[in-house]
Amino acid sequence: MAVPDFKDYxxxxxxSVAKRLATYPGVQERLGGKPESWTVRxxxxxxxxxxxxxxxxxxxxxxxxALPYVRLVGESWPxxxxxxxxxxxxxxxxxKANGSVPEIFNYDGPQALIVMENLSPHVIWRKAxxxxxxxxxxxxxxxxxxxxxxxxxxxxxxxxxTKKAEIAMFAGNTALCKITEDLVFTDPYYDHPxxxxxxxxxDETVRAVQGDPQWKxxxxxxxxxxxxxxxxxxxxxxxxGSIMVHKNEDGTEDIRIIDPEFAFYGPMGxxxxxxxxNLLLNLFAQDGYPGRACVYQDWxxxxxxxxxxxxASRFSELWRTERTGDAYARSLFEDQNHTDASEIALTxxxxxxxxxxxxxxxxxxTRRIIGLAGVADLQGIADPATRAACERRALALARMMVxxxxxxxSLGRTLEHAERILxxxx
Ligand code: ADP
Ligand code: MG
Numbered sequence: 001m002a003v004p005d006f007k008d009y010x011x012x013x014x015x016s017v018a019k020r021l022a023t024y025p026g027v028q029e030r031l032g033g034k035p036e037s038w039t040v041r042x043x044x045x046x047x048x049x050x051x052x053x054x055x056x057x058x059x060x061x062x063x064x065x066a067l068p069y070v071r072l073v074g075e076s077w078p079x080x081x082x083x084x085x086x087x088x089x090x091x092x093x094x095x096k097a098n099g100s101v102p103e104i105f106n107y108d109g110p111q112a113l114i115v116m117e118n119l120s121p122h123v124i125w126r127k128a129x130x131x132x133x134x135x136x137x138x139x140x141x142x143x144x145x146x147x148x149x150x151x152x153x154x155x156x157x158x159x160x161x162t163k164k165a166e167i168a169m170f171a172g173n174t175a176l177c178k179i180t181e182d183l184v185f186t187d188p189y190y191d192h193p194x195x196x197x198x199x200x201x202x203d204e205t206v207r208a209v210q211g212d213p214q215w216k217x218x219x220x221x222x223x224x225x226x227x228x229x230x231x232x233x234x235x236x237x238x239x240x241g242s243i244m245v246h247k248n249e250d251g252t253e254d255i256r257i258i259d260p261e262f263a264f265y266g267p268m269g270x271x272x273x274x275x276x277x278n279l280l281l282n283l284f285a286q287d288g289y290p291g292r293a294c295v296y297q298d299w300x301x302x303x304x305x306x307x308x309x310x311x312a313s314r315f316s317e318l319w320r321t322e323r324t325g326d327a328y329a330r331s332l333f334e335d336q337n338h339t340d341a342s343e344i345a346l347t348x349x350x351x352x353x354x355x356x357x358x359x360x361x362x363x364x365x366t367r368r369i370i371g372l373a374g375v376a377d378l379q380g381i382a383d384p385a386t387r388a389a390c391e392r393r394a395l396a397l398a399r400m401m402v403x404x405x406x407x408x409x410s411l412g413r414t415l416e417h418a419e420r421i422l423x424x425x426x
Contacts, residue, residue, distance in 0.1 A: 001085075001089065001169070004085060004109035005110060006110055011065065011067060012052070012063070012111075012113070014052075018035040018036070018040055019035055020113075021035070021054055022035040024105075026106070027061070027105070030056075030105070031055070031057070031060070032057040032059065033056045038056045039054070039055045041053045044064075045124075047071060048072070049064055049071060049084075050067060050071070051063070051064045052065075060118040061115055061117065061118050062115070062116050062117065064087075064114045064116070065112055065113045066083050066087075066261075079176075079179075080175050082173070083112075083173065083175070083176050084114060086173040086263050087259070088109075089169065089263070090170075090235070090236075091114070091116075093149070093153060094149050094260060097149045097151075097152040100255060100256055100257055101256060102117040102119055102256055103117040104116050104117075119244045119246070121246060122244035123244065123245060123246070124240070125138055125240045125245045126241045126278070126376060128245055129240060129279075129282045129377065130285075130376060130380060132289075135247060135253050136253070137253045138243065138245050138253065138255045139275075139303035139306040139307040141255040141310075142238070142255065142275060142307060143306065143307040143308065143310025144310050145257050146235070146268075147310070147312075147318065149232070149271075150232040150233075150315070151232070151314075151319070151322065153166065153233035154232040155231075155326055155327035156318075156328060157318075157323070158325050163326075167265045170233065170263060171265075173264045176261060176264070177236075177264050177266075179262075180226070180262065181223065181226065183373070185223035185226065185363060186223070188209070188366055189209070189219060191210070194372040195370055195371050197391075198384050198388045201384050201388030202392070205392055206370055214403045218405075219363055219402055221359075222360060222363050225269075226266055226360075231266065231267050231268050232265065234262075234263060234268070235257065235260045235262070235263060235271050235274075236260060236261075236264055237260070237261070238257070238272075238274040239275065239277075239364070240275070240282065241375075242259045243255065243256070267356055268353050269353050269356025270356070272307075272308070272354075272360070273356065273357040273358070273363070273364055274360065274364055276304055276361040276411070277363075278364065278375070278377075279300060279304050279307070280304070280365060280397065280418060281365055281368055281375055282377045283301065283304075284390045284421075284422075285378045285380075285381060285394075286300070287386075287389075287390055287393075287422070288381030288383075288386045288387055288390045289380075294422075297422060301418065304415060305411070305412075308357075312350050315353075319349075328342070328345055328349075333345070354410065354411060355405050355406060357411070358405040358414055359402050359405045362401030362402035363398075363402055365394050365398040369394060378390060393425065397414070397421055400417060
């Protein structure tokens with residue numbers, strides 16, 4: 001599979017979507033009726049692409065098309081259409097490794113278009129969290145998703161040869177990686193024109209962050225890890241806006257992970273940190289909304305633990321049962337009756353992923369408060385003084401996670417600090 005040629009690419013519009021989709025195999029059967037009778041809605045609330053929901057008498061589907069520029073900014077910020085190719089390639093691999101992704105119906109490479117299952121009546125998890133809704137298995141499911149995707153695309157499962165071919169396959173997604181490199185690891189730490197924060201309330205705090213030598217050095221250490229450590233195929237953007245949740249009437253939940261266009265080979269802790277950081281941002285934002293926040297905050301802290309626990313326990317199971325790759329070869333451990341050595345290696349491996357996750361989580365939190373593209377959890381707090389107070393608390397924890405992650409030593413200790421910071425204001 002190679003990146004397609006985009007010379008015949010045409011962006012869709014509300015008027016042209018139905019006609020185009022009708023040309024793909026299976027679409028007419030799925031939706032029923034005539035294309036002229038289908039309704040088309042554009043629902044893209046993301047920063048980059050157009051997403052259409054198309055409904056006919058018998059069913060619906062979701063069509064996502066990349067544009068040659070960043071939607072949030074406009075044509076002045078070009079972005080390659082190839083991101084759709086990487087998104088599709090990642091969805092295929094995530095489906096094989098774990099399955100909790102939308103089903104893909106059609107992929108039109110040259111049109112940068114993915115036609116997939118319409119997740120309905122699912123909602124974006126971030127929105128549910130802002131509304132203080134509880135989806136009790138989401139964190140666990142996402143933990144298992146990350147563990148299975150990471151393990152099964154890494155040197156722990158694949159031969160070195162296959163894994164290197166996979167690295168090569170994703171190596172061209174440089175433009176999307178560059179967005180992360182700039183927006184997460186670089187721009188928030190100096191006076192970049194695209195930064196944006198709650199001003200003037202947070203001005204002094206932002207100056208302190210940017211003038212903090214240890215913070216700057218530690219973030220650059222994390223950026224170096226992000227740039228160089230090709231451990232596994234990452235989702236690359238695993239925040240609460242990339243997860244869709246739905247609770248069925250019988251109380252069971254359907255949890256799906258969408259939007260892996262930032263996929264590339266990188267450090268496992270980056271995905272884990274994205275989720276932990278975004279749940280922590282919601283935790284700190286809760287004090288900015290009316291009503292008693294503490295019950296929900298206790299639930300959120302539990303979810304962060306659930307995510308990490310699910311990740312570690314699924315990863316451990318796979319370590320023991322599916323370790324077929326060239327790294328930590330069974331021939332050196334189990335085959336020599338050295339299971340105890342394998343368990344030590346596993347503990348050390350997971351500890352390192354946990355430390356990386358803390359650092360990346362802190363970097364993600366900082367970026368969402370100081371850099372381009374904030375999160376609705378905080379931006380929805382109408383009073384700037386209240387919002388800035390929440391953001392200052394989040395930044396206090398973020399600094400610890402970035403600068404003192406090794407001294408902190410565990411997620412558990414980090415969450416104790418989060419609780420202390422929350423209590424100090426109550
Ligand atoms: P972007 O890459 O631009 O961020 P996303 O993939 O995050 O785009 O999609 C934007 C929005 O479209 C999501 O927040 C969600 O509301 C909706 N969406 C995306 N994929 C689906 C799907 N398969 N089913 C239903 N809605 C979807
Ligand atoms: Mg997105």
